[in-house]
Amino acid sequence: MCLIQYADDPEPEERSPAGPLYVPVRPGTPQVVLRMFRTPLGWRTAVGFTCPERLAATLGAGQPWIRLSEAALRAVAAPLGAHLLTVDPTFSAPAVTPVPDEAAAPTAVRAP
Numbered sequence: 001m002c003l004i005q006y007a008d009d010p011e012p013e014e015r016s017p018a019g020p021l022y023v024p025v026r027p028g029t030p031q032v033v034l035r036m037f038r039t040p041l042g043w044r045t046a047v048g049f050t051c052p053e054r055l056a057a058t059l060g061a062g063q064p065w066i067r068l069s070e071a072a073l074r075a076v077a078a079p080l081g082a083h084l085l086t087v088d089p090t091f092s093a094p095a096v097t098p099v100p101d102e103a104a105a106p107t108a109v110r111a112p
Helices: 052-059 070-080
Strands: 021-024 036-038 044-048 065-068 084-087
Touching: 021 044, 021 052, 021 070, 044 070, 065 070, 070 084
Parallel strands: 044 084
Antiparallel strands: 021 065, 036 044
């Protein structure tokens, strides 16, 4: 434990309230259903964003969302098996590339 307290430099392990979050929900359902995600190691996690611009940059402008406090999001996600909360994630999946036409695909060439 550090004896000197720095107000602007919290410890990474310390939980601090994130405030009201923009939480992605599943589109096309009559009820509000949270979207759950997985960490790179496969753990279920709830996701919240601190502003709608970050949510749109990560999940797209058409992603529906609701506002929840951090405590409410944790309370709703825990029974679903998500005991982690990720705030402002940036997903790093590769961009989707279109599948080439079969007619435009090169033909196999036999080696001599």
